[in-house]
Amino acid sequence: MGKKSRRTRKTGNNDAASATATAIAATTASATASASAASSASSGTNQCFHGSTAGKFHPKSEYMKAAQVYFDARRQMTLLDDRDGRNAIRRIYDEDHMHLITDPDFHRFIFAYCTQQYLESNNLKDQSRKPSIKVLLHLGLGYRYRSASTERHKYHRDILTDRGIIKVLVRETKTHCLCMNEGKVIAKTMDIIGICHGCQTEFPKENLSFCSGCQVLKYHNRECQINHWHIHKSSCEAIAKVRIDSNRE
Structure with a gap:
């Protein structure tokens, strides 16, 4: 599959809030499905929980409740313009x-739940x-x-793209099950792309350069980086x- 020059993504607080609202709705719906899966597993059917357990997938489990609270927190964060306010919520x-x-x-559990969401999305065709997968992966990767x-x-950069999401799920579940094998094959056919953090547009990875300061964010040109600096x-x-301090240790 040939590389595509660029694809534009929607930006702005309204779009972010809408995406998070969609994530919360998807999580609520999938929680019901997960409860059914847990019930089926306890009845003896061969349900895979990708390294977690049926009990933890139950909507009333501590882990599922923590995930839902995180969705609610992320929704509040998208409604705030100031970084300090978002950091306070987190x-x-x-x-x-x-x-x-x-x-x-x-x-x-986080990676297992995201894997189940991925499989139910038919390899992200839905x-x-x-x-919801991106929001929870951000939490799981941050903690792990x-x-x-x-x-x-x-890894936080990786989950900005479909290919990166698949790579993360494959890596985090491969010692527990083979459920992501099909996704791994699909990922190999995808364009290797990344996101410019300035304009939120997708580019081939070789067209993106790291910020020389943090060496984390990437931009497709100097002008975009300057405009995003504030x-x-x-x-x-x-x-x-943090990077300098860790290198000294």
């Missing part, structure tokens, strides 16, 4: 779920489930790779400081 969520940050079972900033930032400045300096 900080409150982390403080309320401190015991889950280091819980490997919770990490596995794009309505994609927002909390002490590995380079990997965490890379948004990126504070996070750029914070990420760069």
Whole structure:
């Protein structure tokens, strides 16, 4: 499959809020399906939970409730323009779920749940489930790779594209099941693309360059990076400081 020059993505707070609302709706619907799956599993049918368990997939489980609370928090975050306000909401969520940050079972549940959503989306042909997958993967990757900033930032970039989502799910579930094997094959046929963080447009990865400060965000040209600087400045300096401090250790 040949590389495509560029594809434009919608931007703005209204679009973000709409995407998150879609994610919440998809999660609510899939929670019912997951409860049915858990019931079937307890009846002896061969249901795969991709490294997690039927009980954790139940809508009333602690893990499922934590996922729903995170969706609600993300929805609130999309309605705020200031970074401090968004960070405060995320900080409150982390403080309320401190015991889950280091819980490997919770990490596995997140990746397992996203895998189930991916499979039910027919390999993302049903794009309505994609927002919920991205939101939860952002949480799961942030917790699982909390002490590995380079990997965490890379994987967070990866889930901006369909190919990256598949790669993450394959990597996180391959030791538990083979359910992502078809997705792995599909990913190999996809264009290798990335997102310009300035204009939110998809480009072939070789056309994107890292920000020299944080070495995390990517841009397709200098002008786009300059225009985005007023948004990126504070996070750029914070990420760069973390990277420098970790290199000294």
